[in-house]
Amino acid sequence: MTARRTVLEVLKGETVSPPPLWMMRQAGRYLPEYRETRKRAGSFLDLCYNPDLAVEVTLQPIERFGFDASILFSDILVVPHALGRDLRFEEGRGPLLTPIQAHEIDALNTELFHVNLAPVYETVRQLRRKLPDETTLIGFCGAPWTVATYMIAGHGTPDQAPARLFAYREPDAFRRLLKTLADQSASYLIRQIEAGADVVQIFDSWSGVLDEGSFQAFCVEPVAEIVRQVRAAYPEVPVIGFPKGAGANYASYRSKTGISGLGLDWTVPLTAAETLQKDGAVQGNLDPLRLVAGGRALQEGVDAILDALADGPLIFNLGHGITPETPIAHVEAMVKQVRSRR
Numbered sequence: 074m075t076a077r078r079t080v081l082e083v084l085k086g087e088t089v090s091p092p093p094l095w096m097m098r099q100a101g102r103y104l105p106e107y108r109e110t111r112k113r114a115g116s117f118l119d120l121c122y123n124p125d126l127a128v129e130v131t132l133q134p135i136e137r138f139g140f141d142a143s144i145l146f147s148d149i150l151v152v153p154h155a156l157g158r159d160l161r162f163e164e165g166r167g168p169l170l171t172p173i174q175a176h177e178i179d180a181l182n183t184e185l186f187h188v189n190l191a192p193v194y195e196t197v198r199q200l201r202r203k204l205p206d207e208t209t210l211i212g213f214c215g216a217p218w219t220v221a222t223y224m225i226a227g228h229g230t231p232d233q234a235p236a237r238l239f240a241y242r243e244p245d246a247f248r249r250l251l252k253t254l255a256d257q258s259a260s261y262l263i264r265q266i267e268a269g270a271d272v273v274q275i276f277d278s279w280s281g282v283l284d285e286g287s288f289q290a291f292c293v294e295p296v297a298e299i300v301r302q303v304r305a306a307y308p309e310v311p312v313i314g315f316p317k318g319a320g321a322n323y324a325s326y327r328s329k330t331g332i333s334g335l336g337l338d339w340t341v342p343l344t345a346a347e348t349l350q351k352d353g354a355v356q357g358n359l360d361p362l363r364l365v366a367g368g369r370a371l372q373e374g375v376d377a378i379l380d381a382l383a384d385g386p387l388i389f390n391l392g393h394g395i396t397p398e399t400p401i402a403h404v405e406a407m408v409k410q411v412r413s414r415r
């Protein structure tokens with residue numbers, strides 16, 4: 074008999090008690106063993122492209138907490154990097170890229186894309202061999218809009234003004250950029266599935282800064298295109314969408330994009346989450362700062378989510394990535410509280 078992969082069951086619409094759980098950014102700086110491996114790797118990108126070390130850090134939170142899902146260790150920005158854009162990560166500053174100009178979009182080099190990403194596929198292959206049978210392996214990419222915001226600004230910004238302006242001033246070039254990113258991201262996810270990913274997640278971290286028309290054109294349509302291409306190759310593999318900050322746009326996101334699981338950020342009211350759960354699995358949505366604070370703030374936050382959502386298809390998660398200052402004891406307390414739920 075093969076082991077149950079509870080995250081997969083939930084994504085097929087089943088209710089599992091207690092709900093499976095994992096955390097976005099679960100391999101990361103809050104773990105001393107991550108900081109140790111990171112030192113040995115050199116730069117953050119060296120770590121992403123070193124299969125042995127990437128496997129090691131991916132497994133660390135599984136070994137420590139026994140999460141039900143493992144997410145490939147990499148970054149959403151390896152996609153523009155593999156298309157020939159330069160990229161580096163500076164301590165305390167995050168990612169830095171050379172801002173792309175409209176005339177450079179048609180020159181994005183797709184020829185070496187999969188060659189450049191071969192170490193990521195190798196990481197996925199090794200992970201599926203080394204993970205416990207019951208652990209679901211999640212591959213991922215960034216959504217075209219979110220990846221484009223970094224390619225255009227060259228760094229993180231509070232409201233993605235450079236990308237929004239670019240999109241309005243250079244609509245044709247911008248549409249071609251989103252199309253290239255959607256096509257390449259779809260084939261990137263397909264290769265991850267071929268290498269052993271059971272599920273893929275599309276991170277749209279900046280979908281919350283757009284008006285209605287732009288949300289439809291820049292977030293919904295490119296993600297729907299990725300889902301179409303992945304489904305054509307692997308109809309059975311669930312896709313989780315995470316349109317962080319989408320607010321009122323959450324309501325129609327699942328039906329318009331075709332995703333199976335819907336990732337909720339912590340600002341989504343639990344009453345709204347219950348409605349969204351009627352159409353399928355939801356994932357989320359603890360405020361990561363409740364996990365930093367611990368104690369009552371954490372307990373009450375976890376209970377509220379379980380009270381509202383544990384009777385339906387739920388993957389317990391944070392509403393965004395875990396932050397580096399989170400005490401490990403708080404993660405342990407959260408896992409215990411979710412697992413003791415019947």
Ligand SMILES: Cc1c2[nH]c(c1CCC(=O)O)Cc1[nH]c(c(CCC(=O)O)c1C)Cc1[nH]c(c(CCC(=O)O)c1C)Cc1[nH]c(c(C)c1CCC(=O)O)C2
Pocket residue numbers: 096097098099100101102111117144145146147148149150162166167168213215219229276278394
């Ligand atoms: C926008 C975005 C990025 N990367 C990602 C997103 C979407 C999700 C989100 O909104 O958080 C996704 C991502 N980044 C990372 C993963 C690995 C898997 C996981 O454990 O979740 C995943 C899924 C590792 C990482 N990616 C990064 C780190 C920290 C770098 C380090 O170890 O020095 C890790 C563990 C760096 C990164 N990478 C990115 C930024 C803005 C930063 C700097 C901010 C920061 O430092 O936290 C781009």
